[in-house]
Amino acid sequence: MLSTYLSLIYEFFKTGLFSIGGGLATIPFLKEMAEVYGWFDLDTLSMMIAISESTPGPMGINMATYVGYNTAGIFGALLTTLSIVAPSIIVITLIARYLKQFKKIKVVNEIFAGIKPAVIAFIIAAVYDLFISSLFNIDAGVSWAFFDLPCIIIFLVLLFIYQRLPKIHPVLIILIAGICGILLSL
Amino acid sequence: MRVLWDLYATWFKMGLVTFGGGYAMLPMIQREVIEKRHWATEDEILDYYAIGQCTPGIIAVNTATFVGYYQKGVLGGIVATIGVVSPSFIIITLIAAFLNNFLEYEIVVHALKGINIGVCVLMVKAITGLWKKSIYNIGSFVIFALALLLSLFSGLSTVLLVIVAAVTGIIFSRLKLVKVEGDQNA
Numbered sequence: 001m002l003s004t005y006l007s008l009i010y011e012f013f014k015t016g017l018f019s020i021g022g023g024l025a026t027i028p029f030l031k032e033m034a035e036v037y038g039w040f041d042l043d044t045l046s047m048m049i050a051i052s053e054s055t056p057g058p059m060g061i062n063m064a065t066y067v068g069y070n071t072a073g074i075f076g077a078l079l080t081t082l083s084i085v086a087p088s089i090i091v092i093t094l095i096a097r098y099l100k101q102f103k104k105i106k107v108v109n110e111i112f113a114g115i116k117p118a119v120i121a122f123i124i125a126a127v128y129d130l131f132i133s134s135l136f137n138i139d140a141g142v143s144w145a146f147f148d149l150p151c152i153i154i155f156l157v158l159l160f161i162y163q164r165l166p167k168i169h170p171v172l173i174i175l176i177a178g179i180c181g182i183l184l185s186l
Numbered sequence: 187m188r189v190l191w192d193l194y195a196t197w198f199k200m201g202l203v204t205f206g207g208g209y210a211m212l213p214m215i216q217r218e219v220i221e222k223r224h225w226a227t228e229d230e231i232l233d234y235y236a237i238g239q240c241t242p243g244i245i246a247v248n249t250a251t252f253v254g255y256y257q258k259g260v261l262g263g264i265v266a267t268i269g270v271v272s273p274s275f276i277i278i279t280l281i282a283a284f285l286n287n288f289l290e291y292e293i294v295v296h297a298l299k300g301i302n303i304g305v306c307v308l309m310v311k312a313i314t315g316l317w318k319k320s321i322y323n324i325g326s327f328v329i330f331a332l333a334l335l336l337s338l339f340s341g342l343s344t345v346l347l348v349i350v351a352a353v354t355g356i357i358f359s360r361l362k363l364v365k366v367e368g369d370q371n372a
Binding site (some may be wrong): 051057155166171181 | 201203229239245260271274280286288289299309316320344
């Protein structure tokens with residue numbers, strides 16, 4: 001048991017340290033774990049990915065917790081969750097400590113001036129798939145069925161409401177949208 | 187003590203209501219961290235995203251560590267990070283223990299479809315808000331458009347794109363094509 005705990009700590013610390021970018025970047029590491037340790041098979045992994053994507057919280061964290069629990073119970077889940085965030089805490093704390101000094105250097109500000117417009121692009125690219133899959137029927141091909149009309153209407157109505165009443169808490173929009181989703185299926 | 191508790195509670199909330207991952211957290215960060223708590227400005231959050239994009243770890247976690255560190259040092263960074271991962275830990279443990287087949291419930295699938303539409307609504311508002319601040323002239327638009335095309339269609343890693351954007355930032359700053367922070371003459 002102890003060696004399983006140690007392997008979990010090591011593997012998830014490594015995943016946190018080398019998966020650069022976000023949750024999806026952790027998947028190759030999890031595949032490797034499935035092969036090397038046999039903690040779970042690839043079918044279980046796809047199920048864990050699907051559930052991690054559809055539950056609250058960052059996907060990478062959800063997957064770490066899931067694998068930890070499946071492999072070594074609740075204590076395993078605690079270890080994997082803490083191990084995957086440990087590298088972030090260390091690296092970001094070091095960067096945060098010196099960022100203010102860095103930002104006094106002219107070239108650093110020039111670099112940020114270039115990266116900032118690009119970050120908007122990365123955000124759009126990250127939600128692009130979600131947009132397409134939520135509002136359109138990709139399988140429909142070139143026909144009117146391509147537009148998922150009920151979903152597009154819900155989207156436009158909620159967007160209108162949110163633009164008009166910007167004080168509404170974002171969570172309320174999520175809740176109403178979830179209820180609309182259930183009503184649509186009736 | 188009070189600040190530490192606020193950090194934990196706010197980031198717990200963030201982890202609880204975010205579906206999808208780091209970037210989908212943006213609308214909640216705008217509301218809770220920027221508008222309500224004044225722990226960071228929109229510009230600073232974009233800086234953290236830019237840094238989070240090319241450093242190890244999950245972006246949501248990196249952002250939490252940054253904000254926590256600037257409020258209350260190393261301990262603040264750790265507390266905020268534990269806060270953002272706590273809901274994942276609780277929810278995934280419960281699902282793994284009791285509801286392995288929860289995606290087989292029809293109602294869950296429909297609610298998730300609706301929730302995704304809600305996330306799209308929030309993201310449109312969040313992105314248009316950032317757009318007004320970050321895309322202000324031809325230079326910044328060119329960087330944005332190139333980054334968007336490359337991240338959607340080139341398959342190049344985001345880390346590489348960040349480096350390209352950084353170099354473009356230096357060149358464009360010297361040509362006075364983008365605004366540089368702290369530079370009055372730009």
